[in-house]
Amino acid sequence: MRRVPEHAPIVTAAAMRAAEAAAFASGQSQREVMERAGAAVAVQVARLAAGRAILVLAGPGNNGGDAYVVARWLAERGHDVTVAGLGAPTGVAAEMRAAWTGEVTDLDTVAPRVVLVDGLFGTGVSRPLAADVARALARLRRGAAITIAIDLPSGIATDDGSDLEAAGADVTVALAALKPGHVLGDGAGASGHVLLADIGVPVASHWHTLARPSLEPPPRDAHKFTRGMVAVLGGAMPGASRLAARAAMAAGAGYVVLAGEDRGGPDALVHRTTDADLFGDPRIGALVCGPGLGRDAAASDLLDRALACERPLVLDGDALSLLGADAATRLRGKHAILTPHSGEFDRMFGVGQGSKIDRTIAAAARIGCTIVHKGADTVIADPAGRVTVSAAAPTWLASAGTGDVLAGLVAARCAAGAADPASEAVWLHARAAALAGAGLIADGLIDHIGGAIEECL
Ligand SMILES: NC(=O)C1=CN([C@@H]2O[C@H](COP(=O)(O)OP(=O)(O)OC[C@H]3O[C@@H](n4cnc5c(N)ncnc54)[C@H](O)[C@@H]3O)[C@@H](O)[C@H]2O)[C@@H](O)CC1
Ligand SMILES: [K+]
Incomplete structure (x- = not known):
């Protein structure tokens, strides 16, 4: 590396x-x-x-x-x-x-x-x-x-x-x-x-360039909700939303909900339906929408409800495809972090002019949200024009499901109240990948998130 x-x-x-x-x-x-x-x-x-x-x-x-x-x-x-x-x-x-x-x-x-x-x-x-x-x-x-x-x-x-x-x-x-x-x-x-x-x-x-974050273990008076509550919306492909939920758990969220019909995942994962109570739950520190969501009418309805609720959002995968070129109008003023790969980014914001940094800054300013523009060169830009580039992540990360893991990591850091949840998550993701080594798969990546966190304490 x-x-x-x-x-x-x-x-x-x-x-x-x-x-x-x-x-x-x-x-x-x-x-x-x-x-x-x-x-x-x-x-x-x-x-x-x-x-x-x-x-x-x-x-x-x-x-x-x-x-x-x-x-x-x-x-x-x-x-x-x-x-x-x-x-x-x-x-x-x-x-x-x-x-x-x-x-x-x-x-x-x-x-x-x-x-x-x-x-x-x-x-x-x-x-x-x-x-x-x-x-x-x-x-x-x-x-x-x-x-x-x-x-x-x-x-x-x-x-x-x-x-x-x-x-x-x-x-x-x-x-x-x-x-x-x-x-x-x-x-x-x-x-x-x-x-x-x-x-x-x-x-x-x-x-x-990206820097190792400085993290703290939970304080003595911590309980599950103070450590951050993450809700992940399930959908057509349950494996993806489960990966995001498991990653959020491994990244230190105290309470993780998988919402929808899927009942899989570890015992510590809480299952709920996608009713009005969920979207109105003020304890949710980050709501993940997109991994495995699907692109049908039910998926579109869930995205609408996620955008209408007041909780901070992490939008990935199918949510980004559903937003497409409407992203700029539908996201303005929302508290959201978007994690597109290049294809999703181009569909939302156009191919545009300039470098990946220029284009990511312009898109983040346009929608007023932080964008994690993924790739071998992940560019994170916030609406104020601050940029962090991850330029040394293991290329083994280019495999199915690793993006879902990143979405869960971003949500966990967001729910924990981190100042820069996107950069912290991208660092932990890359470090977990390095610890997982050659031939890593997304499931195995989750097992190394704890080790990556240890290095930041
Ligand atoms: N400006 C300064 O005082 C300092 C510059 N520094 C060094 O200077 C570099 C930049 O210097 P320059 O601006 O002179 O640029 P370069 O030394 O990178 O090259 C510029 C020269 O190459 C020509 N050129 C450009 N592309 C070409 C191509 N494809 N084929 C053939 N010729 C080509 C240009 O016409 C120009 O003559 C920095 O990368 C750094 O190494 C450092 O010494 C620090 C101080
Ligand atoms: K040179």
Whole structure:
């Protein structure tokens, strides 16, 4: 499983440029910043190279400028370094090129070495890599035991993670902040393990990577209702609603109701009918609607009643399909957390423009609800524009029923009164998956929720 720093700021290329401009305006020189960036990367390269031969690739922009600093720093400390260049840098990058006293060979002909440092392009990449450059990069990566990218793997679009012919990296040293390209789409996989380097440029952002929540065991005077009551609406596919209910129980809800005709599930699960008393029960801290609900008239009626009641809602699966393009009008002003996968999201809000982060923020603002836009790169956005991205969840989670488990987890944290139930649930879900290991199934995931919670106490 790849590692990504927790609670790291995420900024676009434009925001990064603005942060750099502010640092320069406050008296730092671009040379100082580039020296710091290069040294920060070089420290990691030295550690990972452990004495093995290093090839540094230096591109035509400031990413290349960083690369020449890396090469100089390593050579000055006795490492075996060669450099291959692409294009002639300008400005401060040209000064760094001039300060490298060794040879600069051609990218096309250079032989691979055990350690590859990719400093061809960073946040300035603006179009797909030329075929010969992409070919050379791929060849050199294949010939290396480890590839370390400076700031971003060359050919990953900074702001949306799309693949512009990148070869990828095993480790990426992100400078000053993470970029959407480290956590979204193809960029997430291409970046490998991500390290965050401080280059003395302060960065502020409302977007962060997911962080381990800090949880408390129940207080001494807790009873079942103070720990949170969750109700799950059952429907056409009882297995899904049962998974959500069991996940809510495992996640610490004190009282979990499965409402409908299904009588299955553990003995501690309370069964009730979907009568007016249920929808009017003020003790319900979160009502889950959608897992296994179905899409028939009965399902639609249950969704209507859920939307009409005053309880906080967790809407998933069939509830999202039933809402479809009416989501924006029907959800405005509701206290709800939505957990769509990409297909459901697109049906509700359209394919739209921009990155997954941009689109999720826009949708959350439109409906005034928190959205957990699921995937290998789960993006959580609230109506105020705060974003959390889960970028290192095990890919084994891509199996039937894991979304139902997440809905139950969100509901449990919501009913417990958590400040950020969606992010906490997504962290616990990913951690439970890591603990469950390869080949996990949704049922087994529930068995590891307790272990994930233990790590947060
Ligand atoms: N602005 C600064 O002072 C700092 C920048 N830093 C580094 O600079 C990077 C950004 O630098 P730049 O904005 O110069 O951008 P890059 O170095 O990422 O690349 C920009 C150059 O590549 C060209 N280019 C873009 N896409 C191309 C393609 N597909 N094929 C061929 N040429 C292409 C552009 O025309 C430009 O000349 C960061 O990722 C980071 O590594 C750090 O040194 C910190 C300080
Ligand atoms: K790079």
